[in-house]
Amino acid sequence: MVKALNLALRQEMERDADVLVIGEDVGVDGGVFRVTEDLHRTFGGRRVIDSPLAEAAIVGTSIGMALYGLRPVCEIQFSGFAFQCFHQFENHAARYRMRTQGRFHVPLVVRMPFGGGVRALEHHSESEEQFYAHVPGLKMVIPSGPRNARALLLSAIRDPDPVIFFEHKALYHASREEVPEEPETLPLGQAQVVREGSAITLIAYGAMLRVAQEAAETLARDDRVEAEVIDLLTISPLDRETIVGSVTKTGRAVIVHEAPRSFGAGAEIAASIMEGAFLSLEAPIRRVAAYDVPFVGFARERVNVPDAARVLAAARETLSY
């Protein structure tokens, strides 16, 4: 997935001189995960900016650049550090369009690695998408693999509004697939049904998509039950139509995410299902998520982050309700 993201950045920078990359170590070093590898060599230090180490100013100055008409793509080295710039997202990136009644807008992308599974320390392994999804004016995008990562990043850069773009660290190198050279985009705000089924809907995103798919495969093999799997891709604005359409058909839903359970994306998805598909429901909606603890350290991560077995157990309970 690292190469797919790099391809998206390179092609957008070739296409549009207004696209800049800015962040800590994104230049000569190519980023700590190598997503911006070699961009500095091609486009130089004025377009691939090795910034001082200060998240609020990385995002704050990028907002200024975006207000001027450039299209900065910031990298925050780990999503756990983004609270030091959260005020710039909430107070400003999300609001300039509203505050100026359309006179200014902020075409900004902020990329951040998130999620566990890579034996990383505190602040290097959490999932914080719910904070951004709650802010009107922001878009929150999470790809699940190389091809949709490339297409979504392209769309995010071309989008006129600020997009928070989460990249799951466990997918950076583990997730491999063919990505066409020819640029392709995916619409933001649109989920994908990646597996069709009629008995139950599993809803996931990021690295949890693989977990949901694995559970769906086991259900098909061992239980002879066909689960439908939805890859959200965009957390906000949420594609309620696809979710509600699927659950109207299946009558059952399990939502999977890596973030703590309470007040997470799963709660909003569950409420949307209640509003849109209540009469079709055959069982309570289940959420499989991390426990509501601040962090656990990677020695305990496996029991905290949802795995296929937990999703399977939740699906079976739902199916037998």
Add this chain to the structure above:
Amino acid sequence: MPRTRLEPRFQVEYLSILDSEGNLDAALEPDLPDADLKRLYHWMVLARRLDERMVRLQRQGRIGTFAPIKGQEASQLGTVACLSPTDWMVPSFRETAAMIWRGWPIEKLLLFFSGHLEGGQPAPDQHDLPITIPVATQIPHAVGLAYAAQYRGDDAVVMTYFGDGATSEGDFHEALNFAGVWHVPVVFVCQNNQWAISVPLKKQTHSRTIAEKAHAYGFPGIQVDGNDVLAVYAAAREAVERARRGDGPTLIECVTYRLGVHTTADDPTKYRSAEEVAEWERKDPLTRFTAYLQKRNLLEEGLEDRVDAEIAEAVARFEALPPADALTMFDHVYAELPPHLRAQRESLAQRLRDGAPAGEETRPASPPMRGQRTTDR
């Protein structure tokens, strides 16, 4: 290894040209044509009269809470007057004088302080950001604008405003650091008005000046008498020229005083003495500039009346504006309305069709604030 002394390679200048006693340093007097002096004076009087009028409008419940500028007119007008229309101005929330100079219509400011989003909309050709309320958070935006201008090869300078309290915020330090590293065309204007609500400067920083903080980031800082419009203008012109010719940022500390309340919800008698205020009233920037122009025989008859009429017309235009259209709250969240907002908009439209009140029917008086009746400042 020796332990040696690093010679400090910086100095901080203080600039004063016209003092509160009316003494003029003719050698430093900026070379300003009479017409420009008269123009500056016109805007200074307008800013003062408007500020006083706005306090009255707030007390009458005709606008909401706002932050008066009384005493800071020279700091704002002396700096903003150095910008051209294609330069950028990035205000905080106490820049009424700078904003009207930059072409913000008075009725738009009144709209803003009446809770109308329309008041925050710059004109299509206006290179100004709107009022920013969270302290210091606009400073990085100014640096980003300056980077973008430099990147595009545009001949634009960015000027941003903030107060002494803002210099304690991380965003101030981060922004100055980025500006120094990037060497971008930005002028930082600190209006050191001595008080961040109730906290005096000595509790805000242990630095002798705010100007010297610039040196930590590798560019010049200058302290000026912020109530001396000639000194402010001279320092700002130098800083803007430096930025324009590619020599990087400058921090200007305007030493001034907030003669009025922090906002109309504040009671300064709780935290500062009447003697202190009286002392600063003697240094009033307007009195000083009036005396200077009088000596040069540049005062115009009836200026106050003309300015008051201008304000009255703007207030009349403001009060004749139609009430807020509630449904437009959905118009500028995103470029395109996503489905959930379309549904919410439709739901509100239905409520309005069913007779729900669309907004404030009349503009009710704000509830009395702490100390509001016990102070006239």
